[in-house]
Amino acid sequence: MTSISGFVFVNDMELGRKYGTRVNHTTIEIKDIDGTYTVLLKLFPNNLKSTYLLDDLDSVQSHEKKVVLKFLKPNHELLVMSDDVDKVTNFLKDLRFLNKNLILNIGESFLSNALKAFGYINNNPNRMQNFNPAHLRMIALENCYLPHLPEGIGHLTLSSLSLNGSRLNMSKYGQDLFWDWMTKDNISTSLNVLEMNSIGLNKLPFEIIHLKRLQTLSVSNNKLTHLPHFIGELPQLVTLMIDGNSLWYFPEILLDKAYKTLQIFNNRFIYLKFNKEQRGNVEFTGLQNPPKLSDVSVLSLINNSIKFKRQEIPRPLWNSYDFVCRCRLCKKLFVFDEKNQKFTFSIPKTEQMVRIESIHWQFFKCPSCVRLENINA
Ligand SMILES: [Zn+2]
Numbered sequence: 001m002t003s004i005s006g007f008v009f010v011n012d013m014e015l016g017r018k019y020g021t022r023v024n025h026t027t028i029e030i031k032d033i034d035g036t037y038t039v040l041l042k043l044f045p046n047n048l049k050s051t052y053l054l055d056d057l058d059s060v061q062s063h064e065k066k067v068v069l070k071f072l073k074p075n076h077e078l079l080v081m082s083d084d085v086d087k088v089t090n091f092l093k094d095l096r097f098l099n100k101n102l103i104l105n106i107g108e109s110f111l112s113n114a115l116k117a118f119g120y121i122n123n124n125p126n127r128m129q130n131f132n133p134a135h136l137r138m139i140a141l142e143n144c145y146l147p148h149l150p151e152g153i154g155h156l157t158l159s160s161l162s163l164n165g166s167r168l169n170m171s172k173y174g175q176d177l178f179w180d181w182m183t184k185d186n187i188s189t190s191l192n193v194l195e196m197n198s199i200g201l202n203k204l205p206f207e208i209i210h211l212k213r214l215q216t217l218s219v220s221n222n223k224l225t226h227l228p229h230f231i232g233e234l235p236q237l238v239t240l241m242i243d244g245n246s247l248w249y250f251p252e253i254l255l256d257k258a259y260k261t262l263q264i265f266n267n268r269f270i271y272l273k274f275n276k277e278q279r280g281n282v283e284f285t286g287l288q289n290p291p292k293l294s295d296v297s298v299l300s301l302i303n304n305s306i307k308f309k310r311q312e313i314p315r316p317l318w319n320s321y322d323f324v325c326r327c328r329l330c331k332k333l334f335v336f337d338e339k340n341q342k343f344t345f346s347i348p349k350t351e352q353m354v355r356i357e358s359i360h361w362q363f364f365k366c367p368s369c370v371r372l373e374n375i376n377a
Pocket residue numbers: 327328329330331332365366367368369370
C-alpha cells in the first residue's frame with residue numbers, strides 16, 4: 001500500500017467546486033482492492049471521503065512538499081500539501097513503480113516546475129511581503145472566526161470568494177457592517193463564485209443583488225427558511241447549491257431559469273401542505289391600499305441599481321428587500337404582502353440535480369394587474 005498525508009484540496013472541474021479537507025492528516029491511499037488499484041481519500045483512518053481508480057489517474061505534478069493528482073473520472077484535481085519533502089519523494093517513487101509495473105499511462109507526469117508559484121510563498125517570506133493583494137483572484141477565508149470582513153475586499157477584482165465553515169459576527173452590530181464589501185464596484189463586476197456554506201446564515205444578505213456577475217452561489221448547510229425573490233435579479237446565476245437548509249418553496253421568478261447545477265435536497269419542500277382554500281383560486285384582497293413610503297424607497301433603490309451601505313438606509317428598509325418580487329403578469333417589481341401569496345408546483349429546470357422532485361414556487365400578482373383582472377372579470 002502506498003500513501004501520503006497532509007492537507008488535501010479537491011478541485012472538482014465538473015461542478016466547478018473547490019474545497020479543502022482541512023484536516024492535516026487527510027490521507028491518500030493507493031490500495032489493491034480485489035485486483036483493482038484504487039485511490040482512497042480518507043479524512044480520518046476510518047472516514048472515507050471519496051475513491052478513484054488508479055487507471056483514471058491522468059497526470060501527476062509535484063513541487064517540493066506538494067503533489068497534484070489529476071483524475072479523468074471524475075474530473076478532479078487533488079492537491080496534497082504534505083509537511084515533509086521526503087514523504088512526497090517516497091510517494092512519487094512508489095507511484096513511478098506502480099506506473100511501470102501496472103503499465104499505466106500516466107501522462108505528462110512528474111513535472112517538477114509546475115507548482116513553483118506555490119513554492120515562492122512558502123520559501124521566501126519577502127516575496128509574500130511584496131505580494132500585491134490587487135492581484136488576488138480567489139480568496140478562501142474558511143473555518144476561521146470572522147468578526148468583520150473588511151470593506152476593502154470589495155475593491156479587489158475577485159472571481160471567487162469562500163467563507164465556508166467560518167464563524168461570522170452576526171450580532172445586530174456585526175450585521176451592520178459585514179456585507180458592505182458587496183456594494184463595491186470592482187467586486188460587483190468580477191465575482192463569479194460565492195461560497196458561504198455552513199456559516200449559520202439565516203437570511204441571504206440583500207447586498208447580493210449587487211453581485212451581477214455571480215454564476216455560482218453556494219449556501220449549503222445554513223439556516224435559511226426562504227429564498228428571497230431578489231435572487232432572480234442575478235442574470236448569470238446558473239449554479240445554486242442550497243441543500244441542507246429549511247426552505248419550503250422557491251420564488252417563481254426562478255422557474256423559467258435553466259440551471260447548470262441545482263442542489264436542493266435536505267430542505268423542507270415535502271412538508272409544505274396546502275388546504276383546498278389556499279390552493280384554490282381565492283381572490284386577492286387587501287391590495288387596494290396605496291404603497292407605503294418604505295416600499296416605494298426600496299423599489300426605487302433596486303430599479304435604479306443604487307449602491308449604498310446598509311447603515312445608510314433606515315433599518316426597517318433592510319427587511320423590505322425580503323418582500324420585493326416581480327409581478328407574475330407584468331414583471332414589474334413591487335413589494336408583496338405574504339397574505340396574498342400563491343404557489344405552483346413544478347420540477348426545477350436543471351442539467352444536473354441530485355434527487356430531482358417537484359417543489360412549490362411562490363408567486364404574486366401586483367395590485368395593478370389584480371385590479372385589471374377584477375375589472376375584466
Ligand atoms: Zn403586474
